[in-house]
Amino acid sequence: MDGKIGSQKSSNSSNEPASPHQRLNPEGLAPGIGFSHVVVTQPGKTLYLGGQTAQLPDGSIGADDLVEQFDLSLKNLCIALEAAGAKPEHLVSLQVFVVSAEEYTSRLKELGSIWKKHFGRNYPAMALFEINRLYDKRAKIELMPIAVVPPKSIPPTSSPSISSITQQESK
Numbered sequence: 001m002d003g004k005i006g007s008q009k010s011s012n013s014s015n016e017p018a019s020p021h022q023r024l025n026p027e028g029l030a031p032g033i034g035f036s037h038v039v040v041t042q043p044g045k046t047l048y049l050g051g052q053t054a055q056l057p058d059g060s061i062g063a064d065d066l067v068e069q070f071d072l073s074l075k076n077l078c079i080a081l082e083a084a085g086a087k088p089e090h091l092v093s094l095q096v097f098v099v100s101a102e103e104y105t106s107r108l109k110e111l112g113s114i115w116k117k118h119f120g121r122n123y124p125a126m127a128l129f130e131i132n133r134l135y136d137k138r139a140k141i142e143l144m145p146i147a148v149v150p151p152k153s154i155p156p157t158s159s160p161s162i163s164s165i166t167q168q169e170s171k
Contacts, residue, residue: 035126044150
């Protein structure tokens with residue numbers, strides 16, 4: 001993290017692509033563990049994706065276990081992103097709806113491993129919502145994503161300081 005603004009850069013020790021979007025975790029907020037507090041997007045095509053659950057191609061829910069449903073939901077999310085010409089690193093926001101926040105938080109380590117399998121260390125702005133039930137009664141989790149696909153000519157950003165963003169906006 002950059003000490004002044006707490007910007008989060010993707011860890012690229014593997015072959016993981018860097019996000020073209022700037023992810024910030026400002027000082028004065030709790031650490032963003034597994035999510036970013038702020039995502040500053042690059043110009044590009046904004047994608048609003050429908051809720052993704054653990055549905056199989058036949059429409060049935062493919063697992064009963066929360067972690068397995070999360071894995072299938074993320075797989076479906078990646079398929080939807082790819083269909084629109086996007087990649088996992090283009091995800092900028094994710095709303096997670098669960099029927100049991102207690103079960104979700106008790107399995108964070110397992111869920112984090114599944115996240116990294118699909119998205120590496122690219123963490124969008126995220127929120128978790130506990131609801132009574134989802135459309136499909138067997139579903140335990142649903143993901144509502146937003147992605148921004150920058151034009152191919154725009155390279156991934158380094159993390160400018162907040163003051164440089166403010167200066168650019170005032171020009």
